[in-house]
Amino acid sequence: MTRPASENELPQLYEQMLLIRAYEEKIVEASAAGKVPGTCTSVGQEAAAVGVVNALGGADLILTNHRSAAHLIARGADPGRLLAEVMGRSAGYCQGKSGSLHISVKELGVVLTSTIVGAELSLATGVALAQGMLGKPGIVVCFFGDGAACEGAFHESLNLASVWNLPILYVCENNQWQAFVHRRETMRRDHVADWAVPYDIPARTVDGNNVEAVLAAARAAAAEVRASGRPFLLETYTYRSRGHFEPDDQAYVDPAERAAWAARDPIAACRDRLLATGRLTASQDAALADKVQSRIAVALAFAEASPYPALSEMTTDVYA
């Protein structure tokens, strides 16, 4: 299970990343035009999400957070239903009641999505406990950021998961920014992986902007969780290229930092590798770009055509 991306996998990963970028850029454009509410985009973090999600099996469960579009699309969520959810329409995965911040898609194994920073960590232990007690196959993968790692829930979750031997793959997307504060101001260390050590949890940091490296590291980490039945922490070191929440002019970000990370854009890097190794031609690349753009156009039209929920929905599904 530690094999790297195979010859024919990389183009698929690349296409997923293109689709995610196109989806997020459409939201940025449409929210600037006032057609769609603002969101927390995953622009810049596509490789980190695509690499991990593609390392998982169908029985594995995923917990994510407010920056979830890349995880959801990589897992196979329909961009049209996602956009409908973002727009509060009834065709959304949560019938329009979630909006962008807490989209769960149980049928895809994306469960209990929460926008409270750190909540995904506190719920993941319970999800893993249930998997084990109910004898279900599949490990639990919990995506969180460096901001959540500064919450008490991170430390409580790792401690309990270690003590109780819970099969959780913790994936810290260290994207350098915690809402409007740089990680340097809130953490003494650069790497969240260091914080797993005192809980007796193995950890590794991988270049989160290299989709092949992330896929290989996530496969190895998931294999270790399956074999040991114990937690593992994988840190994908990456960058939040856009602001915390659209619209955001990022006036608080050092332009040199943005430029340095822009030069390491995960999609451009993947494209360069594919072109250089002859696995993709320029014309195929252009065709892929057209394909994802038209998928997103269809998705937006689908979402816009979906009605808002009836007002009677205001008080449904409060209680079971």
Next chain:
Amino acid sequence: MPTLTPIEAVDAAIAEEMRRDSTVLMFGEGTATKRHALLEEFGARRIRNTPLAEGIIAGTAVGAAGCGLRPVIDLLFAPFLCYAMDELVNSAGKLRYLSGGQFSFPLVTLAMTGGGWGVGAQHNHNNEAWFVHSPGLKVVMPSTPADFKGLLKTAIRDDNPVLFFMDIGLLYQPGEVPDGEHLVPLGQAAVRRRGGDVTLIAYGKTVHACAQAAETLAGEGIAAEVIDLRTLKPLDTVTIVDSVRKTGRLVVAHEANRLCGVGAEIAALVAEQAFAALRAPIVRLGGPDAPAASSYPLEQACAPSAEAIAAAARRLMRA
């Protein structure tokens, strides 16, 4: 019928539900240490100790409930719920709704509250109204050993998160408890005494103060009706309103702070739905807007006494 304390009734309810349903499990700080019989019968997978960390205890329970288990957690004292507030209120109470009904959270949280042990305000805070005010949660607070068992069994079977408050002042007072399948529905108040002159509404140990007051009042020719709410959410509005329509007088009593307490909601409900029947103003008796002191007389004074309840009822009869 066996005689049990509420503490024993709670363990009996948990044991019966764990026998009945293999997805029921219990964990908390000291759960496996203190609940020997449960540990012995059900083993260390289903009866677990945890770190002293209410946030992760509650979060783990919410995650487990959302994915197929029925956890019962013991958070010990109600003020400790503050550490678990996010998990209970923002996750258990909201993620069903926010996900469009994809998940349910069958989860029971036990917490002790109220005066009696002189433990002071960081262990004794009747904060049940916070949870009544939070959507998606149910709130229960029994007054008799039989109801401790019957309500807890129903709460464990309920598909929603239930806060189960245990009044410290009652925990060691034994009473008759039916054996086996004794289920008390949530949302159904109990009329503990019938009477046509004045309605006394309470929950937890204050029900007993109302019953005592009613006994005194009966000697004076005043027939008081005593209603034990048992469940604070869902609230049995029908029993409340029907009683006040009959008596025309209402005293609501609880140990919790009067300000925005459950009594305020009941007063508003009656004002909205039975105003024409009222023959006197509504009286609310409750604790002050102050933390509960450790000092015995100050602690005890938070809970409305039988004398204060009877005095309020007499005033209403003269109004």
